[in-house]
Amino acid sequence: MTDHQLHHLGDFPLQRGGTLAGAHLAYRTYGELAADKSNVIVFPTWFAGTHEANEWLIGEGRALDTSRYFVIVPNLFGNGLSSSPSNTEPPHDRARFPQVTMVDNVAAQHRLVTEQFGIERIALVTGVSMGAGQAYQWAVSHPEMVERIAPICGSSHTSPHNQVFLEGIRAALTADSAFADGDYPDPPRAGLRAFARVYAGWGLSQAFYWDRVYEQLGFATLDDFLTGVWEPTFADWDANNLLAMIWTWQHADVGRTPGFDGDTVAALAAIRAKVLALPSRKDLYFPPEDEEWNLRHVPDAELRIIPGVWGHLAGGGSDPAAAAFIATALRDLLAR
Amino acid sequence: MTDHQLHHLGDFPLQRGGTLAGAHLAYRTYGELAADKSNVIVFPTWFAGTHEANEWLIGEGRALDTSRYFVIVPNLFGNGLSSSPSNTEPPHDRARFPQVTMVDNVAAQHRLVTEQFGIERIALVTGVSMGAGQAYQWAVSHPEMVERIAPICGSSHTSPHNQVFLEGIRAALTADSAFADGDYPDPPRAGLRAFARVYAGWGLSQAFYWDRVYEQLGFATLDDFLTGVWEPTFADWDANNLLAMIWTWQHADVGRTPGFDGDTVAALAAIRAKVLALPSRKDLYFPPEDEEWNLRHVPDAELRIIPGVWGHLAGGGSDPAAAAFIATALRDLLAR
Numbered sequence: 001m002t003d004h005q006l007h008h009l010g011d012f013p014l015q016r017g018g019t020l021a022g023a024h025l026a027y028r029t030y031g032e033l034a035a036d037k038s039n040v041i042v043f044p045t046w047f048a049g050t051h052e053a054n055e056w057l058i059g060e061g062r063a064l065d066t067s068r069y070f071v072i073v074p075n076l077f078g079n080g081l082s083s084s085p086s087n088t089e090p091p092h093d094r095a096r097f098p099q100v101t102m103v104d105n106v107a108a109q110h111r112l113v114t115e116q117f118g119i120e121r122i123a124l125v126t127g128v129s130m131g132a133g134q135a136y137q138w139a140v141s142h143p144e145m146v147e148r149i150a151p152i153c154g155s156s157h158t159s160p161h162n163q164v165f166l167e168g169i170r171a172a173l174t175a176d177s178a179f180a181d182g183d184y185p186d187p188p189r190a191g192l193r194a195f196a197r198v199y200a201g202w203g204l205s206q207a208f209y210w211d212r213v214y215e216q217l218g219f220a221t222l223d224d225f226l227t228g229v230w231e232p233t234f235a236d237w238d239a240n241n242l243l244a245m246i247w248t249w250q251h252a253d254v255g256r257t258p259g260f261d262g263d264t265v266a267a268l269a270a271i272r273a274k275v276l277a278l279p280s281r282k283d284l285y286f287p288p289e290d291e292e293w294n295l296r297h298v299p300d301a302e303l304r305i306i307p308g309v310w311g312h313l314a315g316g317g318s319d320p321a322a323a324a325f326i327a328t329a330l331r332d333l334l335a336r
Numbered sequence: 337m338t339d340h341q342l343h344h345l346g347d348f349p350l351q352r353g354g355t356l357a358g359a360h361l362a363y364r365t366y367g368e369l370a371a372d373k374s375n376v377i378v379f380p381t382w383f384a385g386t387h388e389a390n391e392w393l394i395g396e397g398r399a400l401d402t403s404r405y406f407v408i409v410p411n412l413f414g415n416g417l418s419s420s421p422s423n424t425e426p427p428h429d430r431a432r433f434p435q436v437t438m439v440d441n442v443a444a445q446h447r448l449v450t451e452q453f454g455i456e457r458i459a460l461v462t463g464v465s466m467g468a469g470q471a472y473q474w475a476v477s478h479p480e481m482v483e484r485i486a487p488i489c490g491s492s493h494t495s496p497h498n499q500v501f502l503e504g505i506r507a508a509l510t511a512d513s514a515f516a517d518g519d520y521p522d523p524p525r526a527g528l529r530a531f532a533r534v535y536a537g538w539g540l541s542q543a544f545y546w547d548r549v550y551e552q553l554g555f556a557t558l559d560d561f562l563t564g565v566w567e568p569t570f571a572d573w574d575a576n577n578l579l580a581m582i583w584t585w586q587h588a589d590v591g592r593t594p595g596f597d598g599d600t601v602a603a604l605a606a607i608r609a610k611v612l613a614l615p616s617r618k619d620l621y622f623p624p625e626d627e628e629w630n631l632r633h634v635p636d637a638e639l640r641i642i643p644g645v646w647g648h649l650a651g652g653g654s655d656p657a658a659a660a661f662i663a664t665a666l667r668d669l670l671a672r
Contacts, residue, residue, distance in 0.1 A: 160558055161537065161545035167562060168534035172508035175530035194511035198504035198534050201497065206623050209497035222496055226503060284620070287542050 004028040004051060004081060007112040012083075015107075015258075016099045021092060025108050026081035027051070027074045030058045031066030033117060040119050041071045042109065044127045044134035046315075047245050048237055050081050054131075056317035063327035069123070069334075074109045076130060078244035082108075085182070085240035094240050095182025102252045106137040124334060125273075126150035128315040129286070130245070133158075133252045136271075136294075140254040143272040148333050152278040152326060153306075153315030155290045157253035157264050162285045165202055166250050172198045173239055182240050192234050195242070200230040205282035205311035213309065268297035276333040278326060280306040280314035304329050340364040340387060340417060343448040348419075351443075351594070352435045357428060361444050362417035363387070363410040366394045367402030369453060376455050377407045378445065380463045380470035382651075383581050384573055386417050390467075392653035399663035405459070405670075410445045412466060414580035418444075421518075421576035430576050431518025438588045442473040460670060461609075462486035464651040465622070466581070469494075469588045472607075472630075476590040479608040484669050488614040488662060489642075489651030491626045493589035493600050498621045501538055502586050508534045509575055518576050528570050531578070536566040541618035541647035549645065604633035612669040614662060616642040616650035640665050 004026045012023035028051045033039070041064055043054050051073040058064045064071050075082040077100045085097035092098060113119045125138040125146055132154020139149045140156075155162075176191030178184055208214075214225040234242070255264030275298045279288040288305050295301040306314045306322050314322040340362045348359035364387040369375070377400055379390050387409040394400045400407050411418040413436045421433035428434060449455045461474040461482055468490020475485045476492075494502075512527025514520055544550075545558075555561040570578070591600030611634045615624040624641050631637040642650045642658050650658040 159542065159546055160548065160550075161540075161542040163558055164533075164545060164562070165537045167558075168504075168508070168530075168537045171530035171533035172504070172511060175508060175512045175524075175526040177513045177526070188511075190511040190513070194504075194507035194530070197500075197507035201501045201504050201538075204497075206495065206497040206620075207625070209500060210495055210625070212496065214496075222499055222503075226500070284542075289543070289546070 004075070007116055009108055009111060012104075012108060014098055015101045015103045018098045020083055020088070020098055020100070022089065023083045023108070025074050025083075025112050027072055027112060030064075030071040030073070031069050033070040037117070037119050038121065038123065039069045040113070040122045041069045042113065042122055042125045042138065043071055043073045044105070044109065044125070044131045045073065045076045045079060046127065046129040046131045047076070047249060048079070048234065048242060050075055050079055056323065057327070057330070063330040064126075072113065072117075074112055076134075076245060076248070077105055077108070078241050078248060080238060080241050084238070085244050086238040095243075097240065097244050099251075100244065100248055101256070102133055102137045102248060103141065103257055105134055105248070106141045109134070109138070110142060120145065122146050124148045124150060124330075126152065126330060127154070128152040129154050129312065130249055130252070133249070136254050137257070139271040139273040139275070140257045140260075140267045143270055146273045148274045148276070148336070150276045150278060150330055150333055151291070153280050153283055153286050153312055155286050156268055156294045157255060158250055159290055163250050165285045166246050169195050169198050170243060170246055173242065179239060182243070184239065188239055189235075192237070192239065193231055196230040196234045197226055199234070200226055202284050203312050205284060205309050207282055207309040208311060211309055265297045268294060269299065271298050273300070274333065274336060275301040276329055277301065277303050278306055278315070278329055279303075280308070280311060280322070282309055283312045283314070285312060340411070343452055345444055345447060348440075348444060350434055351437045351439045354434045356419055356424070356434055356436065358425065359419045359444070361410050361448050363408055363448060366400075366407040366409070367405050369406040373453070373455050374457065374459065375405045376449070376458045377405045378449065378458055378461045378474065379407055379409045380441070380445065380461075380467045381409065381412045381415060382463065382465040382467045383412070383585060384415070384570065384578060386411055386415055392659065393663070393666070399666040400462075408449065408453075410448055412470075412581060412584070413441055413444070414577050414584060416574060416577050420574070421580050422574040431579075433576065433580050435587070436580065436584055437592070438469055438473045438584060439477065439593055441470055441584070442477045445470070445474070446478060456481065458482050460484045460486060460666075462488065462666060463490070464488040465490050465648065466585055466588070468622075469585070472590050473593070475607045475609045475611070476593045476596075476603045479606055482609045484610045484612070484672070486612045486614060486666055486669055487627075489616050489619055489622050489648055491622050492604055492630045493591060494586055495626055499586050501621045502582050505531050505534050506579060506582055509578065515575060518579070520575065524575055525571070528573070528575065529567055532566040532570045533562055535570070536562055538620050539566075539648050541620060541645050543618060543645040544647060547645055601633045604630060605635065607634050609636070610669065610672060611637040612665055613637065613639050614642055614651070614665055615639075616644070616647060616658070618645055619648045619650070621648060
């Protein structure tokens with residue numbers, strides 16, 4: 001029993017060199033592809049998530065309405081369902097998994113969309129956090145194909161501060177000697193707990209904690225919230241998988257798309273899609289200022305800042321007000 | 337050879353119970369005590385710092401002008417000079433060092449000031465970060481004695497988000513199995529490096545990194561900055577000492593001063609000193625909003641927000657503009 005399909009990519013060449021042998025993308029689709037293939041939405045996954053984490057936005061009557069749209073959710077390389085350190089054969093398993101970029105992810109997704117479904121136009125690419133980065137990458141890699149993108153709580157490139165944040169969680173995870181350079185027989189549990197506790201400070205805003213929203217969510221103490229929500233969020237993830245996704249995240253930059261030679265501004269200026277960017281007001285690692293900068297360089301761009309205190313997790317669907325704000329924005333963009 | 341003195345406290349009773357046997361405060365003084373003892377400034381240290389880290393504000397012609405003022409810098413318990421896990425005899429050494437509060441620190445400093453120098457009035461208590469917390473604590477513990485306080489990049493109590501930030505650095509440090517529950521024969525170096533890398537994201541703002549100020553400081557890459565500045569900042573600290581200071585920080589709250597029964601607002605309202613609070617605009621763990629809240633409850637209060645992108649480190653003296661802003665504020669307060 002599985003709730004997803006695999007698209008086999010064969011020996012998949014990588015942007016940074018080398019090949020991912022026997023690569024595959026895991027994906028799930030929702031709704032029906034129209035006869036003229038005009039109703040396609042691509043909705044890539046975020047860091048440490050699978051297609052299931054996207055389903056709050058998908059369904060009849062929801063923003064990504066399956067009575068009208070055909071939604072494809074491809075899983076990020078490294079997330080344990082698509083090719084990952086945990087499911088790749090030696091010699092490229094575990095810590096020897098190669099460096100996979102955002103460009104690689106979108107190239108694989110392009111193959112899925114064209115080879116499997118014969119799709120030539122995409123009405124919308126949307127995604128949250130690393131999913132937003134993939135949406136930007138789609139618009140740069142395939143400007144002729146993508147009509148709209150809605151990056152949510154993300155950016156076209158990983159800022160220096162965001163990279164430092166990622167260095168911190170990476171260092172916390174690997175400080176556990178049980179990590180053993182990625183060849184752990186048993187999971188580095190202390191490292192995974194430290195990873196989760198560091199993440200907890202970044203994933204939500206100062207104001208979320210100041211307002212004690214965790215108490216409204218049913219947690220009597222801060223420690224209950226850390227051990228009841230944050231530690232389980234990462235406890236069952238494979239450490240090498242997390243690190244593979246972090247590598248992709250740290251090196252994300254549409255300017256590194258072939259042809260742009262590191263020029264992020266030129267890559268943004270080449271976008272032909274309508275862009276509706278949805279950063280969260282109090283996001284600590286994808287702050288709205290970054291998206292304001294991005295959109296200054298995109299020809300057809302609109303910014304809507306998600307209000308509230310949920311910080312980065314405003315994009316996750318747990319805050320009803322933020323979820324409604326996002327749904328309205330997606331409907332508006334699809335109607336344009 | 338030593339550049340500081342010790343004030344011996346004997347067996348020092350602690351707020352949370354128990355006794356710190358053979359306790360001492362390390363301190364240094366600058367300038368001369370006036371005959372009428374009217375020229376006293378107390379300037380407690382910050383987390384993972386000693387009196388030396390305060391000296392940028394002290395000296396002839398500087399904001400804390402030693403041609404006029406007598407400046408006493410007491411070292412925080414746990415910082416390796418005052419009683420600490422690293423210098424306390426068994427059975428209270430290392431991880432068995434007792435829980436020391438801000439109230440305890442100020443009680444010890446009060447004994448130093450009164451027993452050693454016979455001081456009855458203090459013109460100013462100022463401090464940065466945990467030093468700011470001690471300034472607030474002085475104003476609440478000894479309202480009859482303290483004329484002015486200038487808390488810089490700190491707060492009267494540690495907010496829930498700040499506590500989560502501290503949980504993160506604590507978890508990163510102790511994820512290293514070399515920590516060995518505090519009984520390490522050799523330092524937990526991987527844990528200390530992880531601690532530093534996590535701290536790097538919090539100590540400065542997103543905008544500091546976005547603007548690549550680290551390049552202006554002479555670091556070619558982010559990694560150079562992390563390994564050249566942040567790792568050395570903590571590499572030589574004793575892990576148990578860091579954890580003892582973090583415990584003090586996490587539990588800081590003037591509302592827990594005896595007589596206030598946890599009521600932070602009542603404690604703030606009892607302050608008789610003139611308060612000039614100096615949070616930094618982009619401080620990620622002592623954001624200005626926290627000080628705005630504090631000052632709503634203090635009778636004689638002024639807020640000046642330090643501009644710029646240096647975040648928490650705006651209080652550290654490395655940003656010339658922030659340092660000048662702080663110096664002006666301290667001079668203005670002392671003139672009132």
